[in-house]
Amino acid sequence: MRNARTTRRSGVTIGLPAVLVTLLIAVFAAGCGSSDSTSSSGGSGSGGGKLDVVGYSTPESVYAETLEPAFEKTSQGSGVSFSNSFGASGDQSRAVVAGQPASVVHFSQAGDMERLVEEGELVGKDWESGQYEGIATNSVVVILTRKGNPEGIKSFKDIEDKDVDVVTPNPFSSGSARWNIMAVYGAALEEGDSPDQALAAVKTVLEKTVAQPGSGRDAFSAFSQGQGDVLLTYENEAIKAEKEGEDVEYVIPPATLQIETPIAVTKDAPEPAAEDFLNWLWSDEGQELWAENGYRPVNPKLVDPKQFPTPKQLFKISKFGGWGKVNDEFFDEESGSVAQIET
Secondary structure, three states: OOOOEEEEOOEEEEOOOHHHHHHOHHHHHOOOOOOOOOOOOOOOOOOOEEEEEEEEOOOHHHHHHHHHHHHHOOOOOOOEEEEEEEEOHHHHHHHHHHOOOOOEEEOOOHHHHHHHHHOOOOOOOOHHHOHHHHEEEEEEEEEEEEOOOOOOOOOHHHHHHOOOOEEOOOOOOOHHHHHHHHHHHHHHHHOOOOHHHHHHHHHHHHHOEEEOOOOHHHHHHHHHOOOOOEEEEEHHHHHHHHHOOOOEEEEOOOEEEEEEEEEEEOOOOOOOHHHHHHHHHHOHHHHHHHHHOOOEOOOHHHOOOOOOOOOOEEEOHHHHOOHHHHHHHHHOOOOOHHHHHHO
16 A cells, blocks of 8 residues: 655655554554654744645645645745645545644545544534535546557547556545546446446446556556556546656546545644635635646636536536445445445
């Protein structure tokens, strides 16, 4: 299982594996604290203080290289410093419950946020009632192929029908994997399949999966290193890969799932710095920086249709009753339909 990365301006340290962190919950509760124990001194700005950002794997570089430096240059961000930890969304959520310091949490899917509400009330129950219903960015599930798309993949149905090897993350650690699976399931429904047939489509895709890394970012790394013919991934990851000159291209399937990544401030976060940072991420400036890095803004006025075309059949997780229902029915580790397929 992948370790979460805990980063600071001065360098990088490797945090404890999330499973180990969970086993050591009593130690954390006793005040042992984060693996990043070095304190950070803030300046004398109007906000000040250190913010611990804990997130799912893919936006790590966007936070460290773009968003946080830009916020530090604002009047609200003057004197604020950051400590970051990024990894598989489910693992990160469990680590925060176990005691990992967190001021701002940004997960891949809402179930990982709800864990913080239900286990220790680390995040307020009203986290969805704020601006943009608590969603930081949008994206869609896409198919990343080798340059030239040699297999001619245009849809999830093509993955079922053609002789291709698939890479997608582990659905029991990664939120990205869950989005991918529900995209395959929902696309089959959109094409007229019954629920049983749609589940069979998921089974076929998983049977063709040759690698299930712990996070979305690790899945991309496996694909870029030569594993598989296609990668199921976030649109923003595919855009990033193309910009960086990777020998790949991506396809937006005609029927696919809109990805909504939740963000919130924890109850013990330093104020006003944490709320100021969150509100700035939702500002036009923050959302434009997200867009420059391949993420669809949650403010519809800022969505460029040329950069972010709308798929013909775009559906949301609400189509299946929301993440609470989906996580129980599909991803419960004992009774979920996907767990049974994986077994």
